[in-house]
Amino acid sequence: MRFINVIKVALRALRRSAMRSVLTALGIIIGVAAVIAMVSIGNGAKSQVEASIASLGQNIITVFPGSMTSGGMRGGWGSASSLTVEDAEAITREVAGIAALSPEMNDRSQVLANGLNWNTTIRGEDISYLDIRLWAIDEGEMFSEADVHSATKVCVIGRTTATQLFQDSDPIGQSLRIRNIPFKVLGVLASKGFNFFGQDQDDVVIIPYTSHLKRIARRPNLNSIIIQAQSPEVMARVQQDITDLLQQRRNGKEPDFTVRNQQELAEAATATTKTMTLLLGAIASVSLVVGGIGIMNIMLVSVTERTREIGIRLAVGAHGRDVLTQFLVEAIILSVMGGALGVALGVGASQIVSKLNNWPVLVSTSAIVGAVGFSALIGIFFGFYPARKAAQLDPIEALRYE
Amino acid sequence: MSAVVQLDAIHKTYESSEVPVHAVRGVTLSIAAGEFVAIMGASGSGKSTLMNLLGCLDRPTQGRYLLDGTDVAQLDRNQLADLRNQKLGFVFQGFNLLSRTTARENVELPMLYGRRRFTTKEIHDRALQSLDLVGLRQRADHFPSQLSGGQQQRVAIARALINEPQVLLADEPTGNLDSKTSVEIMGVFQKLNAQGITIVMVTHELDIAHYCKRNLIMRDGRLVSDTAVTDRLNAAAEMQRLLAAEAEAKLTA
Numbered sequence: 001m002r003f004i005n006v007i008k009v010a011l012r013a014l015r016r017s018a019m020r021s022v023l024t025a026l027g028i029i030i031g032v033a034a035v036i037a038m039v040s041i042g043n044g045a046k047s048q049v050e051a052s053i054a055s056l057g058q059n060i061i062t063v064f065p066g067s068m069t070s071g072g073m074r075g076g077w078g079s080a081s082s083l084t085v086e087d088a089e090a091i092t093r094e095v096a097g098i099a100a101l102s103p104e105m106n107d108r109s110q111v112l113a114n115g116l117n118w119n120t121t122i123r124g125e126d127i128s129y130l131d132i133r134l135w136a137i138d139e140g141e142m143f144s145e146a147d148v149h150s151a152t153k154v155c156v157i158g159r160t161t162a163t164q165l166f167q168d169s170d171p172i173g174q175s176l177r178i179r180n181i182p183f184k185v186l187g188v189l190a191s192k193g194f195n196f197f198g199q200d201q202d203d204v205v206i207i208p209y210t211s212h213l214k215r216i217a218r219r220p221n222l223n224s225i226i227i228q229a230q231s232p233e234v235m236a237r238v239q240q241d242i243t244d245l246l247q248q249r250r251n252g253k254e255p256d257f258t259v260r261n262q263q264e265l266a267e268a269a270t271a272t273t274k275t276m277t278l279l280l281g282a283i284a285s286v287s288l289v290v291g292g293i294g295i296m297n298i299m300l301v302s303v304t305e306r307t308r309e310i311g312i313r314l315a316v317g318a319h320g321r322d323v324l325t326q327f328l329v330e331a332i333i334l335s336v337m338g339g340a341l342g343v344a345l346g347v348g349a350s351q352i353v354s355k356l357n358n359w360p361v362l363v364s365t366s367a368i369v370g371a372v373g374f375s376a377l378i379g380i381f382f383g384f385y386p387a388r389k390a391a392q393l394d395p396i397e398a399l400r401y402e
Numbered sequence: 403m404s405a406v407v408q409l410d411a412i413h414k415t416y417e418s419s420e421v422p423v424h425a426v427r428g429v430t431l432s433i434a435a436g437e438f439v440a441i442m443g444a445s446g447s448g449k450s451t452l453m454n455l456l457g458c459l460d461r462p463t464q465g466r467y468l469l470d471g472t473d474v475a476q477l478d479r480n481q482l483a484d485l486r487n488q489k490l491g492f493v494f495q496g497f498n499l500l501s502r503t504t505a506r507e508n509v510e511l512p513m514l515y516g517r518r519r520f521t522t523k524e525i526h527d528r529a530l531q532s533l534d535l536v537g538l539r540q541r542a543d544h545f546p547s548q549l550s551g552g553q554q555q556r557v558a559i560a561r562a563l564i565n566e567p568q569v570l571l572a573d574e575p576t577g578n579l580d581s582k583t584s585v586e587i588m589g590v591f592q593k594l595n596a597q598g599i600t601i602v603m604v605t606h607e608l609d610i611a612h613y614c615k616r617n618l619i620m621r622d623g624r625l626v627s628d629t630a631v632t633d634r635l636n637a638a639a640e641m642q643r644l645l646a647a648e649a650e651a652k653l654t655a
Contacts, residue, residue: 002514002519005514012503016502308498309500311498312498312499312500313511315457315459315486315492316486316492316511316512316515317484317486317487317512317515317516318515319480319484320479320480321480395459396454396460399459399494399498
């Protein structure tokens with residue numbers, strides 16, 4: 001039989017019981033839609049995580065003080081006060097491949113201005129901090145190198161802090177008081193939103209680290225040093241060099257610092273979302289298999305119902321292979337049509353989800369190709385047994401079948 | 403005339419049940435081209451089994467069957483299918499048309515399964531030609547459900563004829579039809595036979611057998627009678643007679 005006729009006959013048979021065909025294909029439709037939606041949503045989440053990690057800055061290495069043990073109580077990372085401005089200067093001086101560096105101070109404090117008060121994070125930073133973090137000034141300007149050098153009482157504030165303290169009035173040029181010390185607001189930072197850990201990054205006051213050391217914290221030690229390497233390729237070496245240099249500066253004492261790089265965090269986070277995507281996809285594929293079993297079930301019923309038809313076809317000269325092809329093609333058409341509808345449904349669903357969550361739409365082509373290909377395979381796999389059963393019927397028995 | 407069907411001591415035994423069933427016990431028969439044969443017999447006499455053997459739907463357990471010179475016993479499932487497709491035409495008691503498929507498409511069916519490839523137009527034309535032979539060309543696009551029993555059986559005959567078979571096999575072709583329609587179908591058969599088509603049919607109605615040229619009677623798997631029909635009925639004349647009787651009945655009523 002010509003293939004075009006095979007397809008015609010199959011389509012007619014499917015149309016004859018349209019409702020049943022649609023319900024049968026529904027298993028595949030849902031399965032494919034689920035796979036595509038899950039993978040797309042997973043990819044969207046992954047890119048969201050990647051974007052939020054990228055917003056922390058590129059190629060960043062951070063040095064934290066080590067842990068301090070006092071009276072048998074171990075304080076955990078960052079509890080020691082062992083990181084100094086000299087360490088930061090030594091790194092700038094001696095380690096190659098560094099794009100920018102900023103010694104960091106970090107405190108929470110009550111801030112007063114405009115008759116209002118607000119508890120927020122007070123960061124002490126160098127001027128390069130905004131470049132490292134890819135952070136822009138929205139209004140006004142950043143403090144200058146001279147301000148850092150002379151520990152001036154100036155600051156830039158985040159959008160949240162600006163709203164909380166100054167409300168509708170322009171904060172530029174006004175002053176706010178941290179621990180009773182007045183700081184002049186030079187600029188307002190562009191809004192950066194929540195970070196990967198759910199903290200509001202805009203709830204901040206940034207002052208020169210020198211001012212922070214001298215006027216706010218009143219201690220000689222830094223909370224951390226943030227370093228930007230020139231490229232991802234030199235990251236590992238820069239990290240090693242920093243470790244070696246700091247160790248050398250401690251004259252063989254126990255290392256009281258730790259050097260972390262953001263790549264590790266990024267890798268861990270993307271690995272998590274990748275696993276989630278895989279898991280969601282795997283669960284969705286189960287429904288594809290269930291859909292395939294539905295097709296097999298209906299094809300078996302169809303073979304029984306059409307025993308006489310098969311008998312007639314065999315009697316007038318159809319080979320077993322002709323009958324096999326006919327039923328197999330029917331099963332494949334069912335599953336591929338289901339697959340196509342499933343793609344439409346899955347893409348639609350992932351568009352809606354990404355719109356609701358403000359995620360980028362990431363419908364992966366490989367998921368579409370994979371799901372449709374897989375559904376065709378399911379058609380062949382689950383259609384083969386009923387088709388073979390039909391092909392092996394005895395024409396006499398089949399003709400006599402009521 | 404050369405024999406189209408040559409049966410030589412044919413036996414068929416069904417081994418499937420506990421006691422083997424010996425359905426056909428040594429039938430020897432020769433049917434020449436152009437014959438019109440009726441096989442009769444009570445149920446269980448083996449006439450259906452013989453019909454299945456003649457139709458190459460089944461193979462004899464013993465004996466030789468030459469169809470148009472081909473020994474059927476040697477053929478496999480697919481070769482038998484090709485033989486049915488090319489050399490035989492089937493007409494069944496229950497018509498066995500595909501529902502929701504037009505008359506023309508039903509008639510086309512054997513051509514679709516032929517080993518020779520035809521263009522769609524060739525197949526169309528042949529189907530219409532075949533429907534013309536049974537006088538149903540104008541019903542080509544009707545579905546079986548829109549046709550009367552007699553018309554459905556004529557579609558089935560057209561289907562049997564499309565591949566120009568050597569033998570037309572009919573299994574109780576009038577079994578589901580009333581007497582007037584039966585005469586109509588026998589008229590179609592007589593017309594086809596007059597054009598040279600060999601017809602073998604199974605029937606249990608004696609008057610239907612009288613439209614044929616030769617009557618065979620089977621009992622217990624054996625042929626017990628083989629006679630030429632002397633007082634052969636003419637379907638056209640019978641139809642005239644029936645119509646006249648009908649008209650008269652209407653007048654008197």
